[in-house]
Amino acid sequence: MDPKLDLLYRLADDQLILGHRNSEWNGLGPILEEDIAFSSMAQDKLGHSLQLYGLLHELGEAEPDTVAFTRNAPQFHCCQLVELPIGEYDFSLTRHFLFDHAELLRFQALADSSYEPLAQVARKLRGELKYHALHANTWMKRLGTATDEAIERMQAALNFTLPYALGIFEKTDAEAEIISSGLFIGEDELQSRWLESITKVLGQTALTLPDLATATPVFGGRHGQHTEHLQPLLDEMAEVFRLDPTADW
Amino acid sequence: MYGSASTHDLPSTAPTGLENEDPILLAEFEARIARGEKIEPGDWMPALYRKQLTRMIEQHAHSEIIGSLPEGTWITRAPGFRRKMAQMAKVQDEVGHAQLLYSAAETLGKTREQMLVDLINGKSKYSNVFNYPTPTWADSNVISWLIDAGAIVNQLANAKGSYGPYCRALDRICAEEAFHLKYGHDAVVHMATGTPIQRKMMQEALNRWWPAIMTFFGPSDKMSVHTEILMRWKVKMASNDECRNQFLDMYVPKIWEIGLTLPDANLRKNEETGQWEFTEPDWEDFKRVINGDGPCNAERLAVRRAAEENGAWVRRALSAGKTHQYVRPLA
Secondary structure, three states: OOOOHHHHHHHHHHHHHHHHHOOOOOOOOOOOHHHHHHHHHHHHHHHHHHHHHHEEEHHOOOOOOHHHHHHHHOOOOOOOHHHOOOOOOOOOOHHHHHHHHHHHHHHHHOOOOHHHHHHHHHHHHHHHHHHHHHHHHHHHHHHHHOOHHHHHHHHHHHHHHHHHHHHHOOOOHHHHHHHHHOOOOOOOHHHHHHHHHHHHHHHOOOOOOOOOOOHHHOOHHOOOOOOOHHHHHHHOOOOOOOOOOOOOO | OOOOOOOOOOOOOOOOOOOOOHHHHHHHHHHHHOOOOEEOOOOOOOHHHHHHHHHHHHHHHHHHHHHHHHOOOOOOOOOHHHHHHHHHHHHHHHHHHHHHHHHHHHOOOOOOOHHHHHHOOOOOOOHHHOOOOOOOOOHHHHHHHHHHHHHHHHHHHHOOEHHHHHHHHHHHHHHHHHHHHHHHHHHHHHHOOOHHHHHHHHHHHHHHHHHHHOOOOOOHHOOOOOOHHHHHOOOOOOOOEEEHHHHHHHHHHHHHHOOOOOOOOOEEEEEOEEEEOOOOOOOOHHHHHHHHHHHOOOHHHHHHHHHHHHHHHHHHHHHHOOOOOOOOOOO
């Protein structure tokens, strides 16, 4: 696949699917303020994915609605982390923390992309992602230093989620060209910045980052291999859209 | 979203307890309200006023969070980016309204936690319309347009009430509801003027929701219990029938205008009286549903209960080491 398309599909699909998952917190948050916060982040992520699908459309791909609402799981390039069900708040918060640190650093780097339309979008998005990371940090510090119960739950969630989070940095065949053409700094460099960033926050909590050397990254998503959770999510998302594909909703 | 279709009216037989209040303070309180002044959290107020307002604001707050569930289930299924993002923002607003309202109710002395406990135990009520199902996307659109429209009629009246924190919260809520109304109307118009599948879906949803919409403002005034004190204290601001008539006046023509029909052959405006005539809603069914035996009561409360139970550890962590704090109203 063309390196630009390869990169954009990964970025857009991650944002769409996590945005969709975050929106499932409606009515279920541990406090109302978190219902509202997760909804705000979900709206941002949907908006981000729309902008990125817009760039894809400019490069000759189908309309954003068609791309988002009519593909099946094997055609998606998101990492498996974002497609997992929301579970309980400890998992969703941990996923949000691990993902949005990577996302903030990714879009900060993309602001200098050689592909100017993407650089422009990145310069806008990084400002919003800063607040997503800030939200995650606030809650990780709060719960990661609170009761024994909260610390235990957050530690278990971190242990479970980390291998999936490493899957964010799965490379594709286009990786070398993406780096050499100046499109993006590459996944290895991003992972190294991410590790530094999350380690700094976790250092202010009673939580311990599991040993990365012994963790097995969950790869496959970038190559269209997904968990059993993605296709039902897509079926649900397209349920109304597919009722009448000719309709203007 | 809220209607009078709950149980905050004062039973005529209930003791008011007014004989135990200081007559001078009570007279000053009533004079302030008569002059149009707002009552604020630290001000003296009769126990009955505090109790009725707490109940009313609490029920309103519950209606917002329970009301976010039937529309919320359509966020993940909304067709296309535009609708998906708007539906999220709309439902998020409703949860934000609950946040404002719980804060207003807390200024009267009851904690949010206690209110939520009373909700899931069935002790507190919420707007009865949310005990009905939303089987299609069109049902969700009907709520966004017409239930929110009804809520605005009700809330604009209550915003002129006497309790400061509630009135200010309602001013902010009504401003947002006005956007919901536009969103809902736009979605309904798209469906009602769309493909045959869309038009059929919308008409069926409207037929399903119309009986519930007709009960949204609560029982007819002629069946209502005595509310004279609540009216004098500006706790209850408009009669159920007045609100219903105003709603019909504003929205029935708009519904007919876009080619939809309403499932009541007797619905017409009497031009001489200015009043709408309609088939009397089934108030026995209304009572049965509001008392817990509707199609979705159990499901709605089960979702809320699960949310409370699953999130309890987070709230325990947040409150660790803290003592009770003064509650500052958000509005």
